[in-house]
Amino acid sequence: MEKVLVSACLLGINCRYDGLNCKSPESEKLLSEFDAVPFCPEILGGMSTPRKKSGIIETSTKKPATGEDVWDKKARVLSEDGNDVTENFIRGAEESMKMALMLGIRKAFLKSRSPSCGISSVSCFGEIIPGNGVCAAYLRRKGIEIFEKN
Numbered sequence: 001m002e003k004v005l006v007s008a009c010l011l012g013i014n015c016r017y018d019g020l021n022c023k024s025p026e027s028e029k030l031l032s033e034f035d036a037v038p039f040c041p042e043i044l045g046g047m048s049t050p051r052k053k054s055g056i057i058e059t060s061t062k063k064p065a066t067g068e069d070v071w072d073k074k075a076r077v078l079s080e081d082g083n084d085v086t087e088n089f090i091r092g093a094e095e096s097m098k099m100a101l102m103l104g105i106r107k108a109f110l111k112s113r114s115p116s117c118g119i120s121s122v123s124c125f126g127e128i129i130p131g132n133g134v135c136a137a138y139l140r141r142k143g144i145e146i147f148e149k150n
């Protein structure tokens, strides 16, 4: 079976900001279809569970932004209590890519709408905007095929 990275919360690991997970019948199917390697970029970046919710904010406009904007140095990741957690998100993405390289992984299934894992849309304190999360953007730039799961 092909080895793939999967957002750990999709597989039932309680690593979400609120200490819960996002397991669903659809995401559970990944376990039978692939050799799934669970990973959580926010935990790999040194954050705790539970933790404050985070959102990506454009530096100049203070409006919601995307993971691409973080890598392009146009946005920062802030927790809801105002702490700048950008370096945690960057470190988590880089460590995730390290895992992919170490294990010869070319695909990742990622939780929708997360500021780290989201693909095609990310949530910023309740507002949904188009774009990838910080880790999703990084994996994609490094050549990993990314797929969204709920």
Ligand code: SF4
Pocket: 007, 008, 009, 010, 015, 016, 017, 039, 040, 041, 042, 043, 111, 114, 116, 117
């Ligand atoms: S969406 Fe990604 S960063 Fe958030 S809890 Fe799940 S694996 Fe961790």
